Amino acid sequence: MIRKGEVWGRPVDLDGTEPEASSDAEVARLMSRPLDSPVVLRGGDLYHSLGGRASSPVDLDGPVMALPIDLVAVRVDGVDRVAAAHVVARRRWWSGEFAVAMNGTHLGEWNLGPKAHPNDGLIDVTTGRLDVRDRWEARRRAHTGTHLPHPALSTSRVTSTVWTFDRPTPVYVDGVAVGSARRVELEVQPDRGSVVVG
Secondary structure, three states: OOOOOOOOOEEEOOOOOOOEEOOHHHHHHHHOOOOOOOEEEOOOHHHHHOOOOOOOOOOOOOOEEEEEEEEEEEEEOOEEEEEOOEEEEOOHHHOOOEEEEEOOOEEOOEEOOOOOOOOOOOEEEEEEOOOHHHHHHHHHHOOOOOOOOOOOEEEEEEOEEEEEEEEEEEEEEOOEEEEEEEEEEEEEEEEEEEEEEO
């Protein structure tokens, strides 16, 4: 895990055989089993959170930094999954109660985890509900991460959490719809692998 005052990651030389991922779901799938090499990250929200830019890919010749990352074990109504970047439970238009767990800063263009870091052993969780007016304002401010704090939202930084809902709520793991659930369990899995931002 990242520690204050220490360099994050280690220099490595790539040989061209490393697995590549262009989405967060691909990263989670690849790292769900032990890997001997880092995953070359080419896209997704974790890529964006780590400073990757598709318009200016990083030169991977010579030593590059392999960055250790955490994953999040997710149990959706008893079915186990793994997330690399985020888990979201919400209805259409973010109406009603919702919950967000961020392992990185970004969900698309929104900075929903302004304090999140993918290797700090924590997930940044926001839960609550917003009326229509507040939803529009939060949407406008979410690009910069200034939607927080908000009196209708609760935030925490935790190693694990359980969400329960009064009725089945659609759940998205790394942007992939995995069905609706009344109960979602999340737990950080520290240092599950490493990535190189390509």
